[in-house]
Amino acid sequence: MTEIIGVRFKDVGKIYYFSPNKNTVKCGNHVIVETARGVECGEVVIANREIEDDKVVQPLKSIIRIATDKDLETQKKNREKEQEIMKVFAQKIADHKLEMKPIDIDCTFDGSKILFYFTAESRVDFRELVKDLASVYRTRIELRQIGVRDEAKMLGGLGICGRPFCCKTFLGEFQPVSIKMAKEQSLSLNPTKISGTCGRLMCCLKYEQNCYEELLAITPKVGALVETAEGRGIVEDANLLTGVLKVKLDKNPDAAATAFKREDVKLLKDGKIRIKKEEFQALKGLED
Template sequence: MPKVVSIRFRPGGAVYYFDPAAMEFNAGEMVIVETAHGQALGRVIEPAREVPPESLQEPLKPVIRKATPEDLQKAAELQTAEREALKKCAELVAKHNLPMKLIEAEYSFDGGHLTVYFSAEGKVDFRALLKEMGATFKVRVELRQIGARDVAKLLGGVGRCGRPVCCATHLSKFAPISVRMARDQALPLNPTMISGACGKLLCCLKFEHEQYLALRGDLPPIGKKVHTPHGTAKILTVNYLKGIATVQLEEGGIAEMKVSDLKPLKANSKTDDADG
């Protein structure tokens, strides 16, 4: 089986496979690799290991060498150049009066390729801008439009939980998220309460969803009637983590009780909520 080493180029970024080229690496080491846009500096996420051939979609590009102090110094210099390039790009965008918000500029490690990330409400005709940018920077320039989630990933920030946003730390891929996931977790369907810094639904709704479904088990959904130690009642709210439900008793009054004390009504029960 082919041997690969896992490399990541930015925190929270995607992990790519490279050919270790008979070299040994430890997790956390910085290396220089060959990419479609030239050389790049990356961090080893996982040492070399064997993988099934079918897991590789294209021929592996090689790891060229372990990063040297000179390579790390060059990377720091490129970061300074990227900040200057972004400022100049902003001037050119203003000159062309384009509805673009520049997010980040990124040079390839050899300095021969500059990628500028931007966001915009719709499609932008930036052909004239791209031509002038190429003449200004004397390198190959690529303008890449990204969505709201990718903007948050590049810029980072603090989430509602008080921790750095997941997409900029450990979440390398964006999974589909729906309002149904918030409903399954008994969260208020208020956009300001279930949206992240990007304005989209919180990513954590996805990776906590399965746990909430498991906690809910066979319990009927909110709004359904159940048997309780105090008679028939309708479920109003459920705190799945605490295992506590708030119910409206058919005899009158509202009570809190353990989820384990709630039993589904039989299908032929006259007190089922078919009557509202």
């Protein structure tokens, strides 16, 4: 077992493990640590805990120290400095006439590096911009192009449900979401109904997917051949949540489909959930 603490550097960012270095820390404490980006100040969101060795990427870095009041003041000044840098960043982009949108600024705790986040429709040659910014701030400069999901997470906003974005409030990391999930949940494959403000598939499609997969495993799909108390038939509609199937009986093909509960039918040959090629091509961009 390995003793760890969990540290987060953004309000709703990824949690990173560090060794407490014989310190006892509580959730809400701040610690100074060394990361791949440089020395950073982060908030402890997981207090001292032992976890299995295979869940930790070794070697595990130790915290440098528990943050002091002076460290927290430095962190506060860095956040204020970032707001001023953002104004300069936007002006420099305009000066260089680059097709890019400034999104966020991140200064490392020790001031050794400044990260500039932006979005753009395509790749941008920003070499001259980097030189310009480096001449102003006299430190290491890194420009990082991000996607629309990351942009939404950084900027925040309200989703079509009327609530703040999940990615801004509690999702530490994005989970893969696919068109197949929307199809399995019997949702309309209308881009405006299954995509979020960012223009990509809604993250909430993932929340109940495990439940839908369990129900799909026990529910005959549309097109399935089943045996009912009234004879054989083909499933025309299946409601996963209620378990009600509408079956077109072979003995009376011109009549309306008859409703049966899934536990009252016997599956002879299951159907398949298919996504039409034209549907997939039309919606493929929502997965990117």
